[in-house]
Amino acid sequence: MTQLLRSWVESANSPDTDFPLNNLPYGAFRIGGGDLHAGVAIGDRILEVTALEQAGLLDLPENGVFARGTWNDFMALGEGVWASFRNHLTKALSEGASQQSDLETHLVAMADATLEMPFTVTEFTDFYAGRHHAFNVGSLFRDPANALPPNWLHIPIGYNGRASSVVVSGTDITRPIGQMKSPDMDMPVFEASKRFDLELEMGAIVGTPSKGRVGVQEADDMIFGYVLLNDWSARDIQAWEYQPLGPFQSKATATTISPWIVTKAALEPFRASTPPREKELLPYLTEPGPMLYDIDLEVGLAPEGKSETNLSRTNYNVMYYSAAQQLAHHTTSGCPMRVGDLLGSGTISGPEKGNRGSLLELSWAGKEPLILDTGETRSFLEDGDTLTLRGRAIGDGYKIGFGECAGTLRPARALD
Amino acid sequence: MTQLLRSWVESANSPDTDFPLNNLPYGAFRIGGGDLHAGVAIGDRILEVTALEQAGLLDLPENGVFARGTWNDFMALGEGVWASFRNHLTKALSEGASQQSDLETHLVAMADATLEMPFTVTEFTDFYAGRHHAFNVGSLFRDPANALPPNWLHIPIGYNGRASSVVVSGTDITRPIGQMKSPDMDMPVFEASKRFDLELEMGAIVGTPSKGRVGVQEADDMIFGYVLLNDWSARDIQAWEYQPLGPFQSKATATTISPWIVTKAALEPFRASTPPREKELLPYLTEPGPMLYDIDLEVGLAPEGKSETNLSRTNYNVMYYSAAQQLAHHTTSGCPMRVGDLLGSGTISGPEKGNRGSLLELSWAGKEPLILDTGETRSFLEDGDTLTLRGRAIGDGYKIGFGECAGTLRPARALD
Structure with missing residues (x-):
């Protein structure tokens, strides 16, 4: 090092x-x-x-x-x-x-x-590459016995997000309004989300364009750098809308990124390998070397006018798929990638409760509300809450920091 | 008129x-x-x-x-x-x-x-607003008894697509390679798609940007014009990848649009109403007037060096949701819309077999192959096939045409 x-x-x-x-x-x-x-x-x-x-x-x-x-x-x-x-x-x-x-x-x-914003986001793709997160969400939204979708250990699952809603740290976030329906309702309602959440992620920025399929090494070479990323998510809107074609308005309110692009070169000493494969990957997804990074991550929540409580500590090196694998998969169809494309890693949750990267997981969908250091409880975000992500790779007497990725939640706009 | x-x-x-x-x-x-x-x-x-x-x-x-x-x-x-x-x-x-x-x-x-390309596509969103198409696909992919997802009659379901893969009519399409697994396989394979398909759609182009939520009338005012759109789809890749976060690489090879933007002004005499609601819509989605259009649509398929067979005839006025409703829904979360955003209507299938807008439906997932006028059969597309969509609104002694939306399928690239 x-x-x-x-x-x-x-x-x-x-x-x-x-x-x-x-x-x-x-x-x-x-x-x-x-x-x-x-x-x-x-x-x-x-x-x-x-x-x-x-x-x-x-x-x-x-x-x-x-x-x-x-x-x-x-x-x-x-x-x-x-x-x-x-x-x-x-x-x-x-x-x-x-x-x-x-x-x-x-x-x-x-x-x-x-x-x-340090760059103009061309297109935004979000992935679902955290093993613990996928297991937790699968347990909550579907069936704990079959939490992991059958394709999860084979594909770095991703979906296209919305580039127009990516904002820089410090931008206020307005609680969204949306259509939702819980199973006990006869008809859906249109109102402010009650289950607004964060997702702790890393973002990888494509610096080299491609036409046609690229391999994992070439994909790694195409990545310019990384940012912290918070993919704000309305869980109640998501639960009602996401079948069969995936999340849409639940993820379109905002995605916050940290203001500094940390280059791949700066992170080079901190390369880390993905964990052992539970099922062998197809050759097009195998990594020729370590393509994750050892980056300590944390999330803090400060209610309006109050001090911050740490919600979670984890590390980017727990992810099952690297950004290079995600990018290689992204090109399999021939999909052209362009300068400024942003890839979200997926929520980074570690194995323990204190390592979880979303309130959905931390409060177990509201069944186990968190108690903050200030004595308040949280199942999901409340108006006035400021969320701050931080990330650092720790070297010998120095740190490679990302700066803060922060946003404050403001009340929903009144319905007409 | x-x-x-x-x-x-x-x-x-x-x-x-x-x-x-x-x-x-x-x-x-x-x-x-x-x-x-x-x-x-x-x-x-x-x-x-x-x-x-x-x-x-x-x-x-x-x-x-x-x-x-x-x-x-x-x-x-x-x-x-x-x-x-x-x-x-x-x-x-x-x-x-x-x-x-x-x-x-x-x-x-x-x-x-x-x-x-008549405009630079900023972001591309594809919808799923055809009643007959949703019923057919739900019957094939899920359960005929519960073909329509529970949210379908309440939400104009959409997902974000890939702007970088939108091409103009006449661009050759390369058959994609991808990961797929049929239920009888133990492990997925990585090979050329065998079930490559078209989707007959209309595309609406956003000409006025928005920040924050807009109503249906305002959304209609924001639309600049319309094009024909073929959302090429790899059904075998789609079937394996689409759960739980929606279609991704199956839809990222290419989306072809017709070369002429037909303005909303030119289509004004052909406005048509959406069909009667099967369930009452929430007020934010109700239309103050007719916002579909009476546009005759057809699909032709010509095998390499042979004459064209008509596959389907339908009309844009069969859609359950208009582009204005889709755009209004798109902004509910606060998602900013920008000049050049493209919204795909979803596959336009009419009630009868001869009105279906995809080979998946026309061949009933390959169970009922089509016989072309040349004597050949088709379940899905074969290399060398040229697909041509055409659309016209028929006035009194004149037509408002879109030009052709065509593409020829070329063989997959060899795997390394």
Whole structure:
């Protein structure tokens, strides 16, 4: 495992920072009401990449790559440029680098910045690749004796989500209205969801497009980086709508992502293998090497005006399928993948109750309400609750952090 | 019902043309290998709208609206501009119009043009709103006694599809490879689909964006126009993958659309009501007026090098839910809709066997193979088959045609 790389940005050398020189995650920000700029996090600063490009301090094969302030155009330049750009920044930000004086004028305090979506989501696909989550949900929604669907150990099950509803951390979430019907009702009702929930996930971002089928190694190569992802879910809407064609409006209110794209390069020392296969996979899904990552994850819930309670601690390395396997499966039909496609991992629940990644599982569908540190109870989310996901890969004296993936639930809009 | 509007473009006055002055559908085309240009079909000609804009002959609130050659930027100008632009073209193309000499130089022969995607598909949603189709599929895949899912008469069921796989008529389709397992197999296999099928649908294009929930009338107002749509489907992949989260790779190979966007304005005389409700709808889904259209639809299949057999004739007016109802439902969760979103109606099957919109239904899942006029039989599609959908609203001495929505099936790529 590599050690802390020291930077002339002093705050990047603290063992507590999420953003040491080893990380260099990619984001987008505004100062005040200004234009959207691309930036790279380093300690408690943001390196203004859009300004660096304008000043002629970046060596890129095209002009205006960062003019939009997002990372899609950079991703489209391909793997070679991803590597040379990161090497350039790593050297220029290293302790003793000659570029210090050039770059110093292009650092802003992260505390002064408003973080925005780091990339434009082209299409969003959500998966269902957590073994414990699938078992728990299968037990609750269907039959505990046959909790895992028959295809689950063979296919990284996924469904298409809604790109237009993906938002950046800090965006308020409005409790949705929807159609629902519990088994005891004669007719469905149209009202505010009473079972609004989170899903703790990782998101993988496709940086290289494809036409036609790709293998697992090629799929891994296509991934640009990762974010934390909360796929807000209305369980009561989901239960009534999801048969036979899958979740639709229950998942379309919002999906929140963390504001920094942590690159695959930064996560390289933390690669982890998927668990042993319970059934042998078809060859097109076998991994040539470890393609998960050892990333500690946690969820906190703070009721309005109150302190936060930890709900769950888990790790991305418990997933049964990696993002590379999911992406390879995604292309089997010939489905073209494009720069900016986002793949949600599926809810990340570990084996124990304290490792579960949704309130559905944590409160066992409301049968075992959680007691928060503040004394309140929760089966599902209440208006004013702020949910915060955090994730960190822990190195030798440093951390690769993702920043926070947070959102506050606001009351449903009144019905007309 | 309005009558034929006569144009100085003589071919537009023929009772046989799909593109009289009453229609004026919007497309995109190239001549030879040239740039993509926006155009309007009139008789056997295309009016070069990109060139008209460059020549200063259009009165639009912005410059460069047609510079990309697609209709997204035009749609974004809003309903008022949709109407004034159409009025302007209708007058300028009318018999005796003073603009004839200006416009004549900007007409090209449709036969010389290659038609391309008329708009960039932002996101694609497919629905399941045909009563007869849902009953047939439910009978085949589940239980004939309970064919219709319990939510079907209450919700216009939809699922998110894949925008990246939407292609224009004339694009070859490669038979997909995928994971499948029939009940008699111990383990799934990964091979070429043997049950590759069509789905006869209409597509509605969202022209006005929304944030937050919209009602059915507002949803109808947001729709810019309609296309024919064939949602190619691999039934064997679908059967194994679709539980519990819906169709995924079975629907991601390709979705073909016809090349001309027929505007809502052109279809106005053909509005039709949805059939009587079998169960009362919740108020948010009730229609303030007729929002389906009376459009005759047909499907033809031509084996490679052979003549075409008609497979089916039906009408869009048999659908249980309109696109406006589907779009209103789509926004209930707060899901933002954007310019260029495409909504598939769901397979349009009428009550009789000869009205069915998929081979799954026509051959009753292969149990009753069709005999083509050429003597061959078909349960599902064979390599080399060309499928062609056609659609026309029939007026008094004129037709509002959609052009063809065609694709030829090519063999699967070899497995590595």
